[in-house]
Amino acid sequence: MEAIKRLKALLKEIYIINSSVSLMHWDQSTYIPSKGAETRAEALGYLSTLAFKKLTSPEMGELLETLSSQNLLNSLSNIDTALLRVVKRDYEKAKAIPPELYEKFVIASSRGQNAWEKAKREDDFGYFRPYLEEIIKLLREMVEFYGYEKDPYDALLDNFEPGMTTERLQHIIAELKPEIINFVRTLSKLPAIDTSFLNGRFARHLQSRLSKMALKVIGYDFDAGRLDETVHPFTITIGPGDVRVTTGYKPSDFTASLYGTIHEGGHALYEQGISPELKWTPLADGASMGIHESQSRLMENIIGKSYEFLSFFYPKIQKAFPKVLENVSLDMFYKAVNKVEPSLIRIEADEVTYNLHIMLRFELEKALINKELEVKDLPEAWNEKMKEFLGIVPPNDTMGVLQDVHWGSGMIGYFPSYMLGNLYAAQFFNTAVSEIPDLHQQIAAGEISNLLQWLREKIHKHGRVYEPDELCKRVTGEELSPRYFIDYIKSKFGKIYGL
Incomplete structure (x- = not known):
């Protein structure tokens, strides 16, 4: 035609x-x-x-x-x-x-x-x-x-999450927020997890080598991409066969770069898995940023911070930093990287408190667009919200209102995608476990290929062919529900903290 x-x-x-x-x-x-x-x-x-x-x-x-x-x-x-x-x-x-x-x-x-x-x-x-x-x-x-x-705010939210509205988002938050806050309060009363051994001096070239190793394990194709350093990690598709990942290296904490890289690797796997049939068209992109974030959050947290994955990958981490980790057991490391504690920096937040960071940003963005808040008052409003949501106040703006690149890049309306991504990820993984025999055992053996193939067949290859709601129903048989995420964090962290 x-x-x-x-x-x-x-x-x-x-x-x-x-x-x-x-x-x-x-x-x-x-x-x-x-x-x-x-x-x-x-x-x-x-x-x-x-x-x-x-x-x-x-x-x-x-x-x-x-x-x-x-x-x-x-x-x-x-x-x-x-x-x-x-x-x-x-x-x-x-x-x-x-x-x-x-x-x-x-x-x-x-x-x-x-x-x-x-x-x-x-x-x-x-x-x-x-x-x-x-x-x-x-x-x-x-x-x-x-x-x-x-x-x-609906007009901007729709740019990143087609079909989502402010009203629907507020209903999701209304179900999610009290569950998270109450669970955080419960965990805060229990003995703290030791993370002191995660602080040290970690050479940049060793962090880079470990990050590349992690990307290879999860299935990232280096013939169709590369890993570079930047201030704020991101993934970007230059074109078919060229999907690039960036990360940042902190001399005192290698887990930030490791899990930041795995997160961006999840995004890249999505882009690398889009069907060649969609090449050169707008369909060769993610269904939404929430669906995109589901792939990064799934790889970073549900896989990367799971006991099964670390059973396979932790010995490689120990080998990279033997002086610091030689006397640190798998159990100690697993608990440390999953420690729940209100923190200042969103990208370093644990799975339980992370969505609170997003709710905070959503409320501020909405207020800015609705002319209920002016930019000059943003630092003060940020600090008040941090106190309300997480019980802590940043010591400076670098660790507060200036920590994210999104607003400076004009990406107002993007932040809710991270929270939605967490919810989609839990729901998708719940379905994957029911459809892939022995998935947990495969992950413990460092075998991610069957999961990746499942994701490619169910999600990646379709690009933007389906709206996010339709895609979620096709994959899981039902609409997006916060319940899967709530059940996931209560099960995982309940075991970690001995509830």
């Missing part, structure tokens, strides 16, 4: 432009010299706007209208029908935003990321404040162009 061929050709052009943008973003966060930041921001703004204009072009509109006619619609394959659905959604959302506003936002986000890095490094929220104010101002404008039914 000529129209679908023309659509795919135009989508390939857009994909190639965005591939260049992704490569520039990766370089911006890894190797770019500091004096190149301003030029890079303008280049990113130009290329991103070029892709944006192609997506919203009259040609795109005409093709979508032609293909949406009932006669042609009935003749499309299932994949092409999904492609049409996704492109129409992206087109309509992009079409709602004036190109000049979009370009301003891309440039502001690029500058904001660079400003955030400097502000975090120097513990200077005042330096970052005007950049974030500009981003929030632009997002508030964009929300009005997007439109929404009930809450302005």
Whole structure:
């Protein structure tokens, strides 16, 4: 069919432009010299706007209208029908935003990321404040162009989790929050777990070697990617056959880089497992960021911090750092990396308290977009929420409001994906255990391939063919439910703490 061929050709052009943008973003966060930041921001703004204009072009509109006619619609394959659905959604959302506003936002986000890095490094929220104010101002404008039914935040949340609403998220939190807080209170009354041996001096090159080893064990294809160092770990797809992982190395704590790498490796496995049939199209991406985060959180926590996985992998960790860990047993290490304790840094938080960090950010983001909170008041509001949710207050902004890259990069609405990812992960893994015989024993033997194949068949290969709700039902037979996560943490940590 000529129209679908023309659509795919135009989508390939857009994909190639965005591939260049992704490569520039990766370089911006890894190797770019500091004096190149301003030029890079303008280049990113130009290329991103070029892709944006192609997506919203009259040609795109005409093709979508032609293909949406009932006669042609009935003749499309299932994949092409999904492609049409996704492109129409992206087109309509992009079409709602004036190109000049979009370009301003891309440039502001690029500058904001660079400003955030400097502000975090120097513990200077005042330096970052005007950049974030500009981003929030632009997002508030964009929300009005997007439109929404009930809450302005819905328009941004939908960018990362299609179909999710603020109202539904609040219902999920209402079920989850009291369960977590009560469980944390119960655990806090029990004897503390010793983690002192995790502090030491861990050479960067040894951490890097261990991280690469972990990626190989979980199935990451180094012929289709690489591992590099950055301030804030991320995974980025440059294009088919090129999915890159980054991590950060702390001289005093190797577990941050190890589990940060496994987390990003989970993202990369998803991207590497998308069907080649979807190449050069918007379908070659995750169903949502919540589904994406389910894959990273599953690998990082449900697998990487499980007793079974560490039965296999801990001897390799001991071999990497023998002076520190030679007298530390598997049981001691397992308990240490799963210690539950309210902490300042989200990416280092344990599985039980992690979602509280996300709830905090969700409330602040929602308040910012709804004009109930201004950027100048954000540090104080952050500290108040930390006291409310976790009972601790950051000693400085670097360990508080400046710890995450997301707001400086313009990614307002992303944070709830992490919490949803935890919930999806527990629900998916519960199904995997019921469908893969002896899965726990396989993991204990370092055999992750059957689980990976299951994930590829059930989730990865489909990309964006299915909406997240539909995908969850296809995989597990039911809608997303917080109950699986609640049961998971109570079972795992109840045993660790001897409840």
